[in-house]
Amino acid sequence: MSPETKTQAALEVLDLTVAFGPSASPHIVLSGISFQLGKNEILGIVGETGAGKSVLAQALLGLLPGDGRITQGSVTIAGKPIAAMSEGERRRLRGGTISLIGTNAKALLDPVERVGKQISRVLRIHRPCSRGQAWKETIDLLDKVGIVDPERRARAYPHELSGGMAQRIIIAMALITHPAIILADDATLGLDATVQVQVLDLLVERARQLGVSVVLITHDLGIIAHYCDRVAVMRDGKIEELQPVEHFLAQPQTAYSTSLLGAARAKPTRGDRLAAPVASAETGMDKDRILVVDNLCKTFDIGGGQPPVIAVDRVSFSLERGETLALVGESGSGKTTIGQCLLRLLPPNSGVIRFDGQDIATMEEPKLRPLRRRMQMVFQEPYVALNPRWRVSDLIAEPLDLLDRVPQTERRRRVDELLEMVQLPQHLARAYPHELTAGEQKRIGIARALATKPDFVVFDEPTTALDIRVRAQIIDLIRALQQDMGLSALFITHDLNSVRSLAHNVIVLNRGRIVELGLTEEIFEAPKDPYTRTLLAAELPIEWSDTRRSGAGRSPVVALGA
Amino acid sequence: MRTWLMRPGAAFGAALLLLQVIAIVFAGLLAPYSPTTADPLHTLMPPSASHLLGTDVYGMDILSRIIYATRINLLVSITAVAGAFAIGVPLGLIIGFYSGIPSAIVMRLFDFIQSFPVFVLGMALVSVLGQEIWNVALVLAILFVPVFARLVRAEVLSLRQRPFISAARCSGATDRSIMFRHILPNAMTPALVQLSISVGMAILLTAGLSFIGAGVRMPTPEWGLMVSSGAQQLILGVWWVSLFPGIAIVLAVLCFALLGDELRILLDPRRRHR
Numbered sequence: 001m002s003p004e005t006k007t008q009a010a011l012e013v014l015d016l017t018v019a020f021g022p023s024a025s026p027h028i029v030l031s032g033i034s035f036q037l038g039k040n041e042i043l044g045i046v047g048e049t050g051a052g053k054s055v056l057a058q059a060l061l062g063l064l065p066g067d068g069r070i071t072q073g074s075v076t077i078a079g080k081p082i083a084a085m086s087e088g089e090r091r092r093l094r095g096g097t098i099s100l101i102g103t104n105a106k107a108l109l110d111p112v113e114r115v116g117k118q119i120s121r122v123l124r125i126h127r128p129c130s131r132g133q134a135w136k137e138t139i140d141l142l143d144k145v146g147i148v149d150p151e152r153r154a155r156a157y158p159h160e161l162s163g164g165m166a167q168r169i170i171i172a173m174a175l176i177t178h179p180a181i182i183l184a185d186d187a188t189l190g191l192d193a194t195v196q197v198q199v200l201d202l203l204v205e206r207a208r209q210l211g212v213s214v215v216l217i218t219h220d221l222g223i224i225a226h227y228c229d230r231v232a233v234m235r236d237g238k239i240e241e242l243q244p245v246e247h248f249l250a251q252p253q254t255a256y257s258t259s260l261l262g263a264a265r266a267k268p269t270r271g272d273r274l275a276a277p278v279a280s281a282e283t284g285m286d287k288d289r290i291l292v293v294d295n296l297c298k299t300f301d302i303g304g305g306q307p308p309v310i311a312v313d314r315v316s317f318s319l320e321r322g323e324t325l326a327l328v329g330e331s332g333s334g335k336t337t338i339g340q341c342l343l344r345l346l347p348p349n350s351g352v353i354r355f356d357g358q359d360i361a362t363m364e365e366p367k368l369r370p371l372r373r374r375m376q377m378v379f380q381e382p383y384v385a386l387n388p389r390w391r392v393s394d395l396i397a398e399p400l401d402l403l404d405r406v407p408q409t410e411r412r413r414r415v416d417e418l419l420e421m422v423q424l425p426q427h428l429a430r431a432y433p434h435e436l437t438a439g440e441q442k443r444i445g446i447a448r449a450l451a452t453k454p455d456f457v458v459f460d461e462p463t464t465a466l467d468i469r470v471r472a473q474i475i476d477l478i479r480a481l482q483q484d485m486g487l488s489a490l491f492i493t494h495d496l497n498s499v500r501s502l503a504h505n506v507i508v509l510n511r512g513r514i515v516e517l518g519l520t521e522e523i524f525e526a527p528k529d530p531y532t533r534t535l536l537a538a539e540l541p542i543e544w545s546d547t548r549r550s551g552a553g554r555s556p557v558v559a560l561g562a
Numbered sequence: 563m564r565t566w567l568m569r570p571g572a573a574f575g576a577a578l579l580l581l582q583v584i585a586i587v588f589a590g591l592l593a594p595y596s597p598t599t600a601d602p603l604h605t606l607m608p609p610s611a612s613h614l615l616g617t618d619v620y621g622m623d624i625l626s627r628i629i630y631a632t633r634i635n636l637l638v639s640i641t642a643v644a645g646a647f648a649i650g651v652p653l654g655l656i657i658g659f660y661s662g663i664p665s666a667i668v669m670r671l672f673d674f675i676q677s678f679p680v681f682v683l684g685m686a687l688v689s690v691l692g693q694e695i696w697n698v699a700l701v702l703a704i705l706f707v708p709v710f711a712r713l714v715r716a717e718v719l720s721l722r723q724r725p726f727i728s729a730a731r732c733s734g735a736t737d738r739s740i741m742f743r744h745i746l747p748n749a750m751t752p753a754l755v756q757l758s759i760s761v762g763m764a765i766l767l768t769a770g771l772s773f774i775g776a777g778v779r780m781p782t783p784e785w786g787l788m789v790s791s792g793a794q795q796l797i798l799g800v801w802w803v804s805l806f807p808g809i810a811i812v813l814a815v816l817c818f819a820l821l822g823d824e825l826r827i828l829l830d831p832r833r834r835h836r
Contacts, residue, residue: 345728372734385725389747399733448733 010180010213011037011060011098015073018052018059018237020066029055030237033073037181042204042214044228044245046221046260048467049438052237053217057185060215061100062090078180096126098181099174101203103189105166109158115169116142116154119176126177138176145172146202164195171203175210182207185217192330193494193538200227219467221264222540225249233257249544263472264542290456290488291319291342296351296361298337311337312348313512319456319488326491326499326520328535329509335492336380338509339458342490343377344368355456373403376449380460382441386433392419392444393429399451418447422477439470443477450481456488463495475501496539500524508532569827575820578813585632593626597783606800616802618791622781624802628810631783635814638695639764642702643757649703650710651746651753657711658718658749659741669715672708680705684767685776695778698771702764709760710753717749751829758822762815769811785811 016033019026030052037043047053058064060075062082074081077098082090094100102108110118119141120134129137135154142150145168158166167187174182184203188196204227207214216228224231224245232242233256241253252258298312312334319325327335340346342353344360353361355375360368376399379385386395393415400406400414416426422443433441442462449457462478463471475498482489482502491503499506499520506523508516508531516529527533567573585592594614601621609616615624657665675683684701691697721727722745730744769786771777778784780791785807792803 340728343732345731369734369736372732377729377732379725379729381725385729387726387730387744387748398730398735402734402736402739445729448729451733 009036009076010039010041010078011215012076013060013073014076016056016059016070016075017072018055018064018068019071020068026071028071028237029068030059033237033239035232035239035242037213037215039180039213040208040211041230042207042216042228044224044231045215045217045234046219046224046231047234048219048260048469050236051234053219053234054185055237056234057100057183057215057217060183061094061098063094092126095122095179096177097179098183099177099179101167101170101174101182101184101187103186105170106158106161106163108170109166111158113157114155115158115161115166119154119169119173122173123176138172141172141176142169145175145206146198147172163191164199167191167195167199168202171199171206175206175212178210179212181213181215183215183217186219187216188218188223193496194330194534197538197540220540221261221468221542225542225544226540233260246544249542260468261542263469288320289318290321290356291490292352292354293317293338293342294352294354296338296341296353297349298334298341298346299349311512312341315351315509315512315514317507317514317517319490321455321488322486323505324482324487324489324491324503326493326503326506327509328494328496328499328506330494330535332511333509334512335509336460337512339377339460339490339492343372343375343458345377370403373399373452374454375456375458376452376454377458378442378445378449378460378462380464382438382445383433385445386441388433390432391429392431392433392436395433395444396429396447396451399448403452414451418451421450421481422447437470438466439473442466442470442474446474446477446481450485453485454487456490458490458492460492461494462491463493463498471495471498478502496524496536508535569824571820572824572828575817575824578817579821582632582636582814582817585629586636589629589633593623593629595623595626597622597627597630598781600781606795606803608800609802615806618788618803619795620781624788624806627783627788628785628807631785631788631807631810632814634695634778634782634784635765635768635811638699638768639702639761642699643706643760643764645699645703646706646760647710647753647757650707651714651750653707654711654714654753655718655741655746655749658715659722659737659745661719668711672712675705675708680767681770681774684771685774688771688776693777693779695782698768698777702767705767706760706764709756713752713756714749717752718745721745721748751826754829755822755826758818758825762818762822765811765814765818785814 013036014034016030017028018030019028021027033056035043045053045056055064055068058068059070060077062075064070070083074083076082077093082093085093109115116135116138120131120138123129123134123137124131139150139154142154147153147165147168153161153165158169161169170187182203187203188199191199200223204214206212216223218224228245230243231245231248233240233248233252233254235256240256241248243253248257249261252261294316296312296315297310299308299310301308315334315338317325327338329335337346341348341361344363344365348361351361352359355371358371360371363371390398393412396415396418397411400411406414415429419426419429424440424443424447428436428440433444436444446462459478463474466474478489479502481487489502491499493499503520505518506516506520507514508523508529510531516523516527516532523532524536527536567576599622601617603621604613604617605619605621607613607617607621613623613625615628617623618627653668657668684705687701687704688697691700727740727744730740735744768777769784769789772784772786773790775790778787780787788807789804789811792800792805792807795803
């Protein structure tokens with residue numbers, strides 16, 4: 001990299017090494033990170049949990065937590081190394097020249113202050129102007145980041161806003177000082193796919209218009225493919241490769257990148273999947289159906305004299321033996337509530353749930369208990385669904401202890417068998433949940449659900465919050481288990497890719513109602529309902545195309561340092 | 563456990579506890595005099611070689627009385643708190659798990675007990691029941707039941723909502739198995755920490771009740787009573803009668819407060835390995 005290019009770069013990082021812990025035996029978190037960020041460039045940084053992405057963002061802002069420190073190398077922003085800056089200069093830098101958009105916008109906003117005030121305060125710190133002037137600029141900007149009725153929204157408190165709206169507020173806060181660089185650290189994590197594309201479209205479009213450079217930190221290769229000019233792949237605190245996205249997608253240079261792309265693109269061929277059972281609602285005798293749901297309703301009282309919230313509104317469907325049905329929809333569509341009603345973790349308000357011919361919607365708990373061994377659930381968040389004080393062997397064996405009452409030797413044999421089934425080593429039987437990775441915890445959850453050899457399993461968001469490669473492994477595992485055990489499964493998810501690879505039939509839910517129901521292929525290829533179309537359009541396939549999102553004003557790839 | 567004892571707070575607390583246990587077990591061997599024999603010829607003697615901590619207004623040896631008093635003070639406090647724990651924890655578990663009208667009634671009863679200043683209620687109850695040492699223990703137990711029950715109930719209320727409870731229900735667990743196998747072990751930590759802190763508080767209360775004359779009576783060796791018997795002499799420059807039992811109270815309370823704090827660290831499940 002020649003020194004002449006330096007003047008071009010908005011941000012230059014050279015051989016950056018960051019360490020935590022005692023200086024005698026430091027824990028190196030980042031080592032030898034070097035890259036340049038060109039003016040008006042969008043650089044994606046992708047990597048799995050623990051790769052050091054967030055620490056990098058913190059180092060760039062000079063905000064390393066605890067005893068973290070830069071032990072080597074330099075960060076140069078707009079031609080000036082941050083190490084040479086005074087504390088005051090650094091403060092002006094943060095929020096003024098370089099600003100951060102973090103994950104979980106609602107937690108980043110002060111809950112007791114109006115959001116407009118919080119934005120205008122940032123402006124007034126960096127550029128002296130009157131309150132009135134700052135407020136006016138805030139309203140203008142809120143309008144530009146797509147907030148309807150900005151005057152009123154600016155006077156709202158954070159809890160009055162939706163997640164997507166709060167994220168826009170954070171974006172406005174980052175843009176208000178016209179910074180040269182924006183760091184977006186997993187800025188859309190936890191948002192629904194449709195909201196995610198809206199927020200990212202907006203951020204990238206604004207950045208292109210204003211000539212701002214952006215570092216997009218993410219673990220979603222779809223986001224990289226659609227919004228970034230160049231991509232840096234991080235692993236274990238190092239940059240594995242750095243090149244234009246187009247080349248990266250076509251020809252990754254390292255084996256690690258290849259495996260990441262492979263895992264993210266994994267789309268099963270049709271033959272891969274179970275032969276669809278005779279299927280479709282009209283045919284099929286009642287005895288072929290393991291589950292029949294008729295007019296299920298569930299409301300929640302929110303108190304305060306307000307009318308109850310209708311979470312599930314007259315939902316009817318049925319499930320054949322050996323069938324996999326996916327329930328898709330955004331957050332708040334009622335899909336998890338339906339799953340919990342089916343297993344009677346929540347009592348339904350009305351409707352019939354017939355499991356293998358018996359109506360369980362109103363069945364007494366003692367009568368229901370023997371049926372529980374035949375219907376199980378894999379819970380959404382793996383860690384919190386495991387008792388933190390129990391060892392893995394006891395966690396897996398709990399259903400056996402409660403329902404099958406097997407002798408000790410048999411119990412141990414079954415635990416080993418189940419661990420093998422979910423592809424975990426046997427020595428983990430003695431571990432506690434907090435000693436496991438998220439993927440391992442998920443597998444334990446699956447092993448628990450399969451312990452009693454159930455006929456029907458509800459998988460609640462089995463792939464969310466997992467890294468790309470772990471996600472692919474879990475999907476493979478579920479598919480293999482279903483083939484071996486002939487399970488009937490209800491798949492609750494918003495990850496459309498996993499639906500494609502696992503489900504025979506799909507139900508699309510919106511606000512507690514079924515908007516579309518049918519064969520997976522048909523719905524994905526020819527969605528009839530406008531809501532389904534919106535959902536599908538929000539997907540970001542990992543492919544290079546010239547019609548990328550928000551092409552507006554997109555600059556040609558600046559092949560800096562290439 | 564070993565690394566835990568390396569912590570200064572834990573080591574100091576454990577050492578103090580050991581000291582008290584030795585005093586309780588070997589009081590007969592350690593005490594140079596009988597704790598209850600008056601000696602009219604040697605009253606209010608300052609600390610000297612024959613009476614290391616001096617004598618009181620009856621001529622009784624203060625060191626011997628402090629050693630013997632450990633038995634009374636500690637045993638009363640520990641019995642009272644243990645009783646309160648044994649009743650309060652299951653009660654808290656039940657009223658936390660089943661929130662209904664009976665639970666609400668129990669909670670209001672706790673409000674009633676706790677709305678009185680502890681000293682006033684303690685005095686009233688002891689004078690109704692009679693100034694017996696075990697009545698003091700009973701009164702303390704009554705005062706501490708709501709403390710434990712409330713702590714456990716609060717934990718249960720939040721644990722009840724956790725997904726692993728739903729997961730257990732899915733696995734076919736009954737209410738009883740959920741309560742005792744899942745909720746109770748996870749709800750115990752604050753109660754166990756409170757256990758140790760409460761013993762310290764009970765020591766202070768026992769001594770306090772005796773000090774104001776609502777606890778045990780002379781000549782029983784008891785720290786609070788000893789402080790009170792020396793209080794009138796303080797103005798005459800006789801400081802040793804009150805000071806030494808006072809130090810004993812401070813050290814005993816400190817010991818259990820320290821152990822309680824350190825217990826919290828020891829009981830964190832994330833500290834456990836393999």
